[in-house]
Amino acid sequence: MHFVAEAPPDLGEVIHEREIPSAIELIAPLVIRLNAILVDRGLIPEADGRTVALCLDEALRNAIVHGNRSEFRKKVLVRVILGSDMWWIAIEDEGAGFDPEAIPDVETEDALWNEGGRGIRLIEHFMDDVRFYRRGSCIVVGRRLS
Amino acid sequence: MQAQSTENVIRFRPVGKVVVASFAKGGFRDERDILKVLEKLAEFIEKRQGVRLLFNMETIEYLSSAGLGALVGLLKKSKRQGGTFKLCSLQPAIRELFDVMKLTKIFDIFGSEEEALASF
Numbered sequence: 001m002h003f004v005a006e007a008p009p010d011l012g013e014v015i016h017e018r019e020i021p022s023a024i025e026l027i028a029p030l031v032i033r034l035n036a037i038l039v040d041r042g043l044i045p046e047a048d049g050r051t052v053a054l055c056l057d058e059a060l061r062n063a064i065v066h067g068n069r070s071e072f073r074k075k076v077l078v079r080v081i082l083g084s085d086m087w088w089i090a091i092e093d094e095g096a097g098f099d100p101e102a103i104p105d106v107e108t109e110d111a112l113w114n115e116g117g118r119g120i121r122l123i124e125h126f127m128d129d130v131r132f133y134r135r136g137s138c139i140v141v142g143r144r145l146s
Numbered sequence: 147m148q149a150q151s152t153e154n155v156i157r158f159r160p161v162g163k164v165v166v167a168s169f170a171k172g173g174f175r176d177e178r179d180i181l182k183v184l185e186k187l188a189e190f191i192e193k194r195q196g197v198r199l200l201f202n203m204e205t206i207e208y209l210s211s212a213g214l215g216a217l218v219g220l221l222k223k224s225k226r227q228g229g230t231f232k233l234c235s236l237q238p239a240i241r242e243l244f245d246v247m248k249l250t251k252i253f254d255i256f257g258s259e260e261e262a263l264a265s266f
Contacts, residue, residue: 028176050208050239057177057210107248115219118211118247125246 002131003100008090008140012083015041019077022068022093027060030078034089037080043087044143051126052143058119059091059139067093067137086129088142097135156183158190161200164266165190166259168202177213180206184216188223196228200262204235209243221253234262 016037020026031053038044044052060076068074074094081088104117111117124130129142157170167187191197201220217233224231234256236244244250256262 054208054210061210061212109251112248112252113218113222115215115222116211118214121247122211122243 001100003136004131004133005135006133008131008133008138011081011086011088011090011140011142013081014079015082016080017078019075021072022064022070022074022076023072024061024064024070027057027064030060031056034078034080038087041082041087043082043145055123055126055141056089056091058123059089059141062119062139063091063093063095066098067095069095083142083145085145086142087145088129088140090138090140092134092138095137097132097137100132100136155179156186161263162266164198164200164263166200166202166263169205171205177208177210180209180213181216184213184220187220191220191223191227191229191231194227194229197224198230198266199224200232200234200259200266202235202259203233203240204237206240207237209240214243214247214249218249218252230266232256232262232265234259 016034018030018033020030034056035049035053038052039046039049060078063076064070068076077092079090081090103120104111104114106112106114106117106121120130123141127141128144131140132138133140155170157168159166159168167190169183187199187201191199221231232254235258236255241255244253244255254265256265
């Protein structure tokens, strides 16, 4: 897992930027909007929208619920970035980050019975690249340009 | 996206010794609705010791880690109550999530309701 304390580097051109307060009701409309941007730009085929939406849903939920503790006044900043061979979405909250060691390996026999801890694993499965900056308060997910 | 009311959305149908739970309406994309329905399933299991429950998921079009976690919770609750909880008719994208997370190791998942009913 790429997990560092530093801020994310310059990954390319920011083609969309949006800041939302920490309310889970705002996740679904934002995911729809982000998906539409990716499809309109030809960055993902429409058929792939579902898995990308799932990853964005998981990442935004983590940022709002775990990062910002659902405190409405705390913001989540979302940027869609177009790099030379990848597109990225950076999602940054105002929280203190997390301990990467605390993320359970949900695929072990015992952990299969855990009710939580699968969000990041799903993101890792469906995206080509997942990186954490600012001790985990910023997640950057990316896919290769086809 | 407006969450739908979950009143009368879940239907419980006895088939022999098994109760089949399914959605009365189709096309569930908003996970808030799905999670509310899963809470109703939890209440159902809680009140019926040893119930054999089959959850037909054919109309569920979206599930995140929260939904997967809730289903694991239902399976645990069912086992604690001495019951059986099986799944059937998952859409391919939903089935893929179970495969990815290796949840097929703990859940009994069947392609069709008939197949699942025959397994009880």
